[in-house]
Amino acid sequence: MKKPRFGKIPGVLVAGAGILLLLPLAGLDVFLLDVLTIGFLTAVYAGSWDIVGGLAGQISLGHALFFGTATYACALLTSLLGWPFPLAAGAALLLSTAAGAAVGALSAPLKGPFVALLTLALGEAAHEFFLGQTFFSPKGAYSWGGEGGIPVQLGIPSVSPWTAYYAALAFLLLCTWIMLRIARSETGLIWTALSGSELSARASGVDIQRHKRLAFVVAAALAGAAGVGYAACVGRATADDFSLELSFQAATFAAVGGRGTIVGPILAALLFHPLLQGTGIPPAGRVLLYALALLITLRFFPAGVAGTLRERARARRMTGRKGNGR
Amino acid sequence: MNPIAQVLVDGIFTGASYALMAAGLALILGVVKVVNLSHGAFFTLGAYVAYVLESRGVGNPLAAVLMAAVIAFAFGVFLGKSFINPVRSHPFSVAVGSLGFAILFEQAAQMLWGPHTLSIDLGAPIAVVGGVTLRRWGVISFIVSLGLLGGLSLLLSRPWGLPLKLIAEDEEIAGSVGMDVEKIRYLTFGAASSVAAVAGALLAPAATITPTMGRVPLILSLIVVIASGMEKVWNIFFLAVGLGLLSNVSAYLFAPHWSYVLLLAVICLLLVFRPKGLAGAGPVRDY
């Protein structure tokens, strides 16, 4: 059997990137550009979930916690404390990474379903907290919080949608590259091992809890980065940034795209986000379509699209084998 | 009128229905081996069936229960056959897919009946004992819950329940002794879903009926099943009743919003500090 090569995937990615780069030139209207811009950030968010939920196998149902921490930090630090945006962004990134460390520390000793339950509870607790929390502007003139949200002061005059689009796209490409490198690194291999067989990993000298914590930290940092980008693009942080829907979305994109493939969840987010936000179909119809698409995709691609394709490729490589393992 | 006692009693009745849901979820987890996130949607289905019947003049709760059970069973079997069974080799995808079905249902319900809250008649009180009004929905919930759970407990301890237990233990062996594992799986899924709908129909008079009403019962049932395991039916019953009590009391003392937060806080504390009973959640230390 020959050494397996990566084959088709990089080609698809390059083609996709090319399309995205050229799309605005095709004369899309501004609304669609905005939707796609947010879609790029959602894709980074989805990929970040795959680090901890797909590679390391720790199913987190509270991923929005890291995202919301970043958006709220950006909003509060710029609006309440008057920090310049770059500084606030850095702090926001640090805060979400710290949140990842905390959640990781709490979750690492727990078994599968309990990790899901704890992360769900933590995410929802943060959601409920910020839903009810009101903040006052420095001069006491405005009160912010809850669903109305808190504004983010970018400190620069408004950015054209085209600039935002390309900035977000560059961010997506950069983060995708980072995540793929991580997935193919030694740490990525160890994560795959521990999510495949914890027993064998332990007997191979893998410090399970340490690596689980690390997965949360890395995933939270990337989700936080997506949150910072989102805060900059949308200009507002709302309690919805912590919502259960957002947390579930991450898991859903991973399921549909292919848990553990990184590319799968990213592509799923890129496809589904515009569907949910931006087509001419009325909201109710959009959700119906989304749910149907979800069900049909999973029915025919049980491991997600990329995941099922990968499994089939592996199976094909095996058919050249004869005998019983010699 | 004794408000605290009323809240307690109503909490017990509510908890009894949650116990039904939790038992169904446990059954699906044990036999079909999937985490079913559409369970809450079936609960909601039951409530809407009760509403539709009542709005057409059929106010009998048992009729609602029966109708809900039949409709949910049909839907459950369909879902089991068309999605759950084929995708079973990937439990995560099944969980997400069941969530998708729940979303689908919530949307459909919203389109059919609107997002506003609906309600049905609470029904005449059956008795007033010590300042506590026992209403029809509560008494029937309790009786039906005890009955169905008792039946389940009986089923699992008798030869009839053996196929279920065997499939839960080892599907390969079950298949090799000639059991139609696929069929039992989707039938179980249908049955458990109909039980969730029964719970919804039972609680409908006391609840505010909205498309998303099934979410909290789903989370509560998940907690019950995860905390009490899948084996002991009566553990499930008592834990569910306890949670029903807790959520009712805290909703009364604080606001429903805070009742939810309290629940979340309790979960977090339990999982972080892991008292003796929850030790199974922790690192696998002993073989």
Place this chain on the structure above:
Amino acid sequence: MSDLLLADRIVKSFGTNRVLRGVTIGIGRGEVVGLFGPNGSGKTTLANIITGLARPDKGRILFEGKDVTDMSMDARFRAGIARTFQIPDPYPSLTVLESVRVALLCGEAARKETEGEGPGFQENLDSLLVRTGLFAQRFWPAAKLSQGCLRRLEFARAISCRPRFILLDEVFSALSAKDEAELVALMRSLHREEDISFLLISHNPLILEELCDRVVAIEDGRVFWEGKPGDLAKYVPSAHHAHGDEGENHEGG
């Protein structure tokens, strides 16, 4: 002679079931000690305690003079205590090469801390695979290997950390004669060339006789007899009936 590894008066109960009632076993440098016993005698529980999968209620595990009783399994692996599993649990999505790489990575990391930079990593990986006869299958999914190859993979994993002690849990059971012979040869060469001590758990007296310097028989949670492998059948009645049973990785063996 001070022991390389000593299990000192190990007591372990699961609920009301007293599985180990004060077992003491010592393995010296370069020794191959056999552990014999029927199902339920406590062999697997003892194995789990020695390698860190479980903690004893009473007693200690001493390795190279240090008390490792509270050390986690992975820390013990890095310290030089390895084990094979009776029923291997291969990584479902990794190839043979990747599976061994995981163990080598952790072994390497531990070694770098104590010895400094070692020879080329890829070299190590390849030589490990060649050593255990898995080089030809290195790109196959680990989960698709035959039982014989899975046992070899267990060996490859176990020796990646350059252990001083390996616990072999029924590694020769339920194999074809050919697979068994090749695995025996592998073990022998490891013993000779690497100076590794072994604790060999087996219910097969023939294997024990062929490979062990000394055999310990346990029954009902206690050490029943200890002596030369050739005398096993004389002193241990159950040795007459020993034949292929499966057993598990977890309690009960």
